[in-house]
Amino acid sequence: MKKFNPSEEVDFVVIGSGAAGGVMAKQLAQAGFSVVVMEQGNWGAYGHEQDYNKDELSNRFPTEHDMLLSDPKLQRNTFRRNASEKTMPGNHNYGCVVGGGTVTYGASSWRHLPYEFDEASRFGTMKGTGIADWPVSYAEIEPYYTQAEWEIGISGPNIKTPLIAPMSKPYPCRPLPLKSSGALIQKAAAKLNLTVTPNVAAIITEPYNGRSGCINCGACSGYGCQVKARSSSAVALLPIAVATGNCEIRVQSYVREINVDAAGRATGVTYFDKANNNREIFQKAKCVVLSANGTETPRLLLLSKSSRFPNGLANSNGIVGKYLMSGNGGGASGLFDQPLNEYKGAVTGAAVLSYVPNDVKNRGFYGGGRMTARGQMSPMQYGLAGPHGAPSWGAGYKKALIEQANRRLTMVNFISQLPVETNTVDLDPDVKDAWGLPAMRITSTSHENDFKAMQFFIDKSAEILKAAGATQVWTDQVNDSRGGAHARGTCRMGNDPKSSVVNKYHRAHDVPNLFVVDGSSFVTGGRNHPTMTISALAYRCADHLVKAAKTGNVTI
Amino acid sequence: MSDSRRNFLFKTVGASSAAWLTANWPAEVAAAEKAQAMGNFTYFSREQAGEVDAMAAQIYPTTDTPGAREAQVIYFIDLALVTFAQDKQDIYAKGLAELSTHTGGRPLGTLSPEQQIQALTAIEKTPFFRTVRDHTIMGMFAAPQHGGNFKKIGWSQIGYDDSLNFRAPFGAYDKAEGTW
Numbered sequence: 001m002k003k004f005n006p007s008e009e010v011d012f013v014v015i016g017s018g019a020a021g022g023v024m025a026k027q028l029a030q031a032g033f034s035v036v037v038m039e040q041g042n043w044g045a046y047g048h049e050q051d052y053n054k055d056e057l058s059n060r061f062p063t064e065h066d067m068l069l070s071d072p073k074l075q076r077n078t079f080r081r082n083a084s085e086k087t088m089p090g091n092h093n094y095g096c097v098v099g100g101g102t103v104t105y106g107a108s109s110w111r112h113l114p115y116e117f118d119e120a121s122r123f124g125t126m127k128g129t130g131i132a133d134w135p136v137s138y139a140e141i142e143p144y145y146t147q148a149e150w151e152i153g154i155s156g157p158n159i160k161t162p163l164i165a166p167m168s169k170p171y172p173c174r175p176l177p178l179k180s181s182g183a184l185i186q187k188a189a190a191k192l193n194l195t196v197t198p199n200v201a202a203i204i205t206e207p208y209n210g211r212s213g214c215i216n217c218g219a220c221s222g223y224g225c226q227v228k229a230r231s232s233s234a235v236a237l238l239p240i241a242v243a244t245g246n247c248e249i250r251v252q253s254y255v256r257e258i259n260v261d262a263a264g265r266a267t268g269v270t271y272f273d274k275a276n277n278n279r280e281i282f283q284k285a286k287c288v289v290l291s292a293n294g295t296e297t298p299r300l301l302l303l304s305k306s307s308r309f310p311n312g313l314a315n316s317n318g319i320v321g322k323y324l325m326s327g328n329g330g331g332a333s334g335l336f337d338q339p340l341n342e343y344k345g346a347v348t349g350a351a352v353l354s355y356v357p358n359d360v361k362n363r364g365f366y367g368g369g370r371m372t373a374r375g376q377m378s379p380m381q382y383g384l385a386g387p388h389g390a391p392s393w394g395a396g397y398k399k400a401l402i403e404q405a406n407r408r409l410t411m412v413n414f415i416s417q418l419p420v421e422t423n424t425v426d427l428d429p430d431v432k433d434a435w436g437l438p439a440m441r442i443t444s445t446s447h448e449n450d451f452k453a454m455q456f457f458i459d460k461s462a463e464i465l466k467a468a469g470a471t472q473v474w475t476d477q478v479n480d481s482r483g484g485a486h487a488r489g490t491c492r493m494g495n496d497p498k499s500s501v502v503n504k505y506h507r508a509h510d511v512p513n514l515f516v517v518d519g520s521s522f523v524t525g526g527r528n529h530p531t532m533t534i535s536a537l538a539y540r541c542a543d544h545l546v547k548a549a550k551t552g553n554v555t556i
Numbered sequence: 557m558s559d560s561r562r563n564f565l566f567k568t569v570g571a572s573s574a575a576w577l578t579a580n581w582p583a584e585v586a587a588a589e590k591a592q593a594m595g596n597f598t599y600f601s602r603e604q605a606g607e608v609d610a611m612a613a614q615i616y617p618t619t620d621t622p623g624a625r626e627a628q629v630i631y632f633i634d635l636a637l638v639t640f641a642q643d644k645q646d647i648y649a650k651g652l653a654e655l656s657t658h659t660g661g662r663p664l665g666t667l668s669p670e671q672q673i674q675a676l677t678a679i680e681k682t683p684f685f686r687t688v689r690d691h692t693i694m695g696m697f698a699a700p701q702h703g704g705n706f707k708k709i710g711w712s713q714i715g716y717d718d719s720l721n722f723r724a725p726f727g728a729y730d731k732a733e734g735t736w
Contacts, residue, residue, distance in 0.1 A: 054718065054720070055699050055701075056697075056698060056699070057640070057694065057698040057699060057702050061640035061641075157736070175736060177724035177726075177730075177735070177736075178724060178725075178730045178733060178734070178735050178736045179724070179726055179727065179730050180726060180727035180728060180729035180730045180731075182730065182733075182736065183729040183730045183732065183733035184729050186733070187729075198736055215720070215721035215722075216721060216722040216723065216724070216726070217720055217721050217722070218722065336729070338727070338728030338729060339715060339727050339728055340726075340727040340728070340729060341715075341726045341727035341728075342726075342727065343716065344717075344722040344726040344727075345722065345724070345726055379697035379698075379710065379711055379714060379716045380693065380694050380697045380698055382697070382714065383693040383694070383696060383697045383710075383714075384690055384693050384694070392680075392689065393614070393615040393616070393680070393689050393692075394614060394615065394617065394673065395617050395619055397615075397616075398616055398617060398619060398623070399619070401713075401714065402621070402713050402714060405713075405714035405715050405716075406714070406715050406716075406727070
């Protein structure tokens with residue numbers, strides 16, 4: 001791997017190596033630019049993925065060296081429901097390894113539908129929300145979805161339905177095999193007239209791009225994939241970036257500030273070298289790309305205060321960190337007579353698409369959701385959660401645990417969440433992270449509309465499970481999100497510099513050579529399956545940035 | 557194997573249960589005895605191990621199928637407290653002291669099963685009990701290399717196959733249905 005000296009000015013520093021950072025690094029390096037990728041986490045099993053394994057205990061309690069996710073004890077964060085509430089310790093975490101969240105995610109890879117880009121024009125706005133059109137249309141982003149799907153490696157059904165975004169090219173790999181979850185939901189769909197499909201997943205099902213297909217091991221969501229079938233940034237993108245000889249991945253490098261000069265241009269980044277006593281190092285760069293996820297991205301901008309940007313970088317309008325959409329869910333579970341063995345294979349067994357579109361008139365709320373059927377639980381996880389309707393220990397616990405084992409199916413739903421200005425990521429004035437920097441503070445209460453949406457999907461889940469033949473069904477309580485893996489919206493795109501953080505090419509309105517691309521760019525949340533759109537946005541951003549940088553002026 | 561080990565393993569199971577276990581799972585019991593005969597507790601004193609073992613045996617009891625004792629959960633916990641769960645040592649130390657106030661100072665395992673359940677119910681909301689509960693369950697279902705789940709007793713009870721890879725069909729309903 002090429003190594004750069006920090007004092008050497010590189011063309012690009014990319015902060016983050018996940019769904020967006022991996023795309024940016026690859027595209028920029030392939031175009032011949034010098035790139036340093038700053039990754040806060042460690043290598044994981046990058047390049048020796050066979051060392052990932054199915055061991056649940058060590059995966060749940062990794063040593064510092066093996067960590068794949070951030071640790072809320074180190075990457076400390078706080079949470080409150082609203083600005084007048086006292087904060088409590090938060091448990092928000094995110095992918096923290098080369099490849100970011102794509103190393104361990106469930107890998108659902110749905111495109112947004114065309115109407116998820118211009119909801120304000122199509123359906124109008126709503127009081128108390130920041131619903132707005134994206135500055136990019138589905139037609140403009142479609143070629144980048146296709147490029148992302150074929151370069152990254154996505155499997156899915158090739159079905160034509162208005163419930164799936166129109167595609168100029170089919171998915172490169174056939175869908176994951178039918179599981180019992182899929183078979184049962186199909187049964188319900190026939191009775192209830194629902195559209196059910198295999199999940200669209202960044203998991204290859206056959207040899208593709210030099211990697212082998214999924215072996216259905218079942219150590220899926222939350223685990224590193226030992227056969228490289230999950231198309232993470234670490235196996236599908238970053239090795240190509242490194243092979244160009246133009247790209248260095250610098251691990252355990254925690255960026256604490258994006259530096260600017262007197263003219264307000266980014267000059268590089270200052271980071272803690274974790275492996276060397278947190279020594280502070282400055283990496284010089286012509287241009288900075290920030291792809292640190294929907295929560296760390298706004299935090300880093302807010303941490304990057306200077307006399308020119310006293311409220312944080314790219315934040316002259318105060319929008320950075322606002323409109324956080326952290327991911328709403330809720331559903332129901334049911335028990336069936338026969339073993340489903342959902343612990344085998346990929347985590348998501350099937351998707352119900354019928355409630356993706358808006359139907360305000362009939363449902364009484366704005367938005368929709370994609371329902372998924374799954375029952376995957378690893379043994380410890382199952383035992384710790386315990387059987388339904390039984391004591392938490394003793395003979396009754398044991399009896400129910402054994403009886404219910406492998407017979408449970410859960411509807412897990414991915415539901416729209418409206419952008420609300422007061423839902424924010426900012427800096428906690430009192431709490432510091434393990435490196436002495438102000439901790440991330442999440443403030444979030446969903447709009448009342450979204451509570452109706454969650455209740456709708458909980459009820460639908462129960463209906464579907466009953467129609468599928470469940471002998472017993474229990475529903476989740478409506479539970480507002482508290483942060484988590486799908487954070488979006490905190491540096492929203494827009495044409496108007498007064499109401500958005502980045503323009504339609506992800507360039508910060510305030511800083512000519514700073515590009516911000518990841519979930520934070522989202523204007524509205526979609527149906528809470530963000531990764532494919534993050535990747536497509538990054539391909540589009542990179543395409544523009546490469547063209548611009550080749551002219552020597554990234555501001556065009 | 558030594559008699560003291562046998563005493564430890566079967567102290568509260570009772571002679572008839574022990575015979576029944578040996579008759580039904582001779583290989584498991586023989587292997588358990590052998591493994592324990594070679595092993596030493598790393599963290600617990602013998603007395604502490606007896607208390608925690610008795611707790612685990614109530615949390616995941618031996619019924620018509622083996623429980624925490626046969627799965628050797630105590631060895632999992634002993635190892636846990638010097639490895640990934642070192643930060644829980646204090647909880648155990650304080651918790652064991654509190655438990656003894658509910659047993660009249662007698663070893664938990666010497667009480668009748670009903671008395672044991674009563675004593676544990678009295679502390680079931682405490683961080684100590686919850687920790688032992690979680691550790692017991694982890695010891696049942698974590699991979700055997702971590703000290704518990706002896707001979708995959710836990711996994712076999714919940715129908716978990718730890719094979720490296722699988723081919724469809726996976727379960728009963730997709731088997732009946734075929735493919736997408």
